[in-house]
Amino acid sequence: MNGPVLAHADLALAERCQANIPGAFEEVYRAHAPRLFGVICRLVGRIEAEDLLQETFLSAHRKLGLYKGESALGTWLFRLATNLCIDHLRSRSGRWSQMTQGLDDEPDSGGTNSGPVLGVIDRLDLERAVAGLPPGARLVFVLHDVEGFEHKEIAEMLEISDGTSKSQLHRARLRLREMLAAHRVNSGGRS
C-alpha cells in the first residue's frame, strides 16, 4: 500500500530536483546518504567511501531524468552506489577469482570445531572482521546479510551463478566466525 505512494512522492522529489527547486537535491542527499554511506564503507572501506558517495550523488544528479518512479528512489540510488562499488572493486581486483582469493583455498572451519565458539558478538568487532574479508565474499555477505538482497539478485549484479553466491556467503560466514573466535581468544574471551 505504501509502495506506490512512496514512489509517487519520490518521483515528485526527483522532478523538483530536475526543475532546480532550491533544497530539493539536498533533501535527497540528507534522506539517503547515511544508508548509502554505510553500505559503501562496508564494501570498499572507509578511506575510499567518501569519494564513492560523492560520485554516487553526482551520478544521481546527472541521471535523475532516467528515474521514472518504478522503484523507490532509495532503491534506485542504492543500485547506483553498489554498481559503482562493484566497478571500483573489479578495477582494483580484476577477475572474480581474484576478488575471492584467500577464501576458496582455505579449508572450511565448520566441521573441525566442537560446539559454539562465539560468545556475545560486538558489532564493532564484526565491522572489523567484515572489512577483513576478500572483496568478493564481502560483497556477497554485505548485499545478502546486511542489505537483504536475494542470491538471484546478487548473482545478476555480480555476474556469477546463484550457487557461487550461496557458497561464497557460507564461506564468508565461516571466515567471520573464525576471525571473531580468534579475536575472542586474543582478547582473553571478554566478548
Add this chain to the structure above:
Amino acid sequence: MVSCRDVEPQLSLLIDGLLSADEESRVRTHVSGCHSCRGLLADLERLRVVTRQMGPIAPPEHVWLEVAGQIRLTHPSAPVASSSGRPALQWIGLAAALVLVTVGVYFFQRTKAIEAPGVVTTARQPVRGLAAED
C-alpha cells in the same frame, strides 16, 4: 548416514530458509545428534542477529559540501542547497563579502591618494614640523 561434511555447507541455507522440507528434516536430524554442527549452527545464527544491527553510517558534512560545489560548477544555474538550511554558511558568505568590500575600499582610497600626492605631503607636514622642532 549423513556426515558433517555433507551437512556443514547446508547450515547457511538452513538459517536462510532455503532448504526444501526434506532437506531441512535431514539436516535437523543430523544437527540434533552432532555437537559440532549444533555449535556451528548456533554461531551462524548469532552472527546473523548481530549482522542485522549493522545500520546506516552518517557521512562527514564536507561530502555534501563537495557534492553541492561540484554541481554548482557544472550547473551554475542549479541552486542545490536550500536557502534557509545553512545559516553558518550564510554567515561565512557574508563575512567573505565584507572582507572583499573592505579590501576594495582600501585599495580605492590608496589609488586615490597616489593620484593626489599633494594631499599626502600636506598630511605629513606637521610631523616634519615636529621633527624640526626637536
